[in-house]
Amino acid sequence: MAARILDGAAIARTIRAELASRIQAVTARLGRPPGLGVVLVGDDPASEIYVRNKLKAAHESGVRADLRRLPATATLTEVLRIVEALNESDEHDGILVQSPLPRGLGRGAEQAVFDRIDPAKDVDGFHPANVGRLVQNRALLTPGTPTGVIELLDRSGIQIAGSRAVVIGRSEIVGKPTALLLLHRDATVTICHSKTPDLAAVTGQADILVAAIGRPWFVGPEFVKPGSTIIDVGVTRVTDPAYAKALFAGMPDRLRGFEMRGSAVMGDVHPRCGEVAGAMTPVPGGVGPLTIAMLLANTVKAAMAAIERQSVRW
């Protein structure tokens, strides 16, 4: 039987509609809309698209979003100065620095920049203070993609408590926080990575399998427990024709689509997993839209928390 497709785009629309009244309330209370400062350094094409989508979503939702751009030649000091200015700004409740930063900024630059963001405005949830709170299950601002994964599961009626969940990937931005959020929801969680032996034997036990690897169609049906739920976080744009030909062997329609567009956006999970799983997310249209919805939700949360802090002070 074919797996149920979990429509992340529809769920994200619902969440954004639910946010509307809170955005109105914040706007009325502050006399200005919730504000998000977005920092983009360099000209990475994928980052350009991500930032454009985030700005568009914010504007559509009544969240003020301001882009601060710096060239790829910018120094770390210049980036930190922009972050400091947004930290001090009365107009911005949230700050997002688009990752990855240009390599020219040097090793450790990304961490240095994330560390400088005021934790109360850290809508990506990457500041060590917010990571610590996440570990202790008392975070207000949790990373967007992992939080989106939980929303997607909840709103699709997938039971998390008591399930066995396996997360492939241990990055700071997706794998680890997703595993922690699942743990806090009473799943029994295993984290896998590139050194995990016999991966399929581990993932084959998962009621919920989250793939956050970044390798197109890496997860095949042999990884999947029958009837389970698969969340495909992976997004890779394939542009190499030879690679595409190998991936799409025996799939003439997909290959034609690739040839027409010159690229294909691919998840980590092979579509044939749908013959084994009970439910799975598509790519695109699965986790991606939730990531943006959660960014908006975090901006609103940060604004509401700031209002609360002010009223306590008054």
Ligand code: NAP
């Ligand atoms: P990352 O930092 O590169 O981490 C990838 C993880 O996959 C690492 O932990 C790595 O293990 C593991 N891995 C690599 N090869 C493996 C293998 N053969 N077997 C098992 N594990 C393997 O990537 P990321 O930032 O977490 O992102 C993961 C994917 O999610 C990417 O495709 C990214 O574009 C996508 N993403 C999507 C969204 C969205 O909104 N949809 C948001 C963020 C990221 P090691 O630690 O051992 O190297």
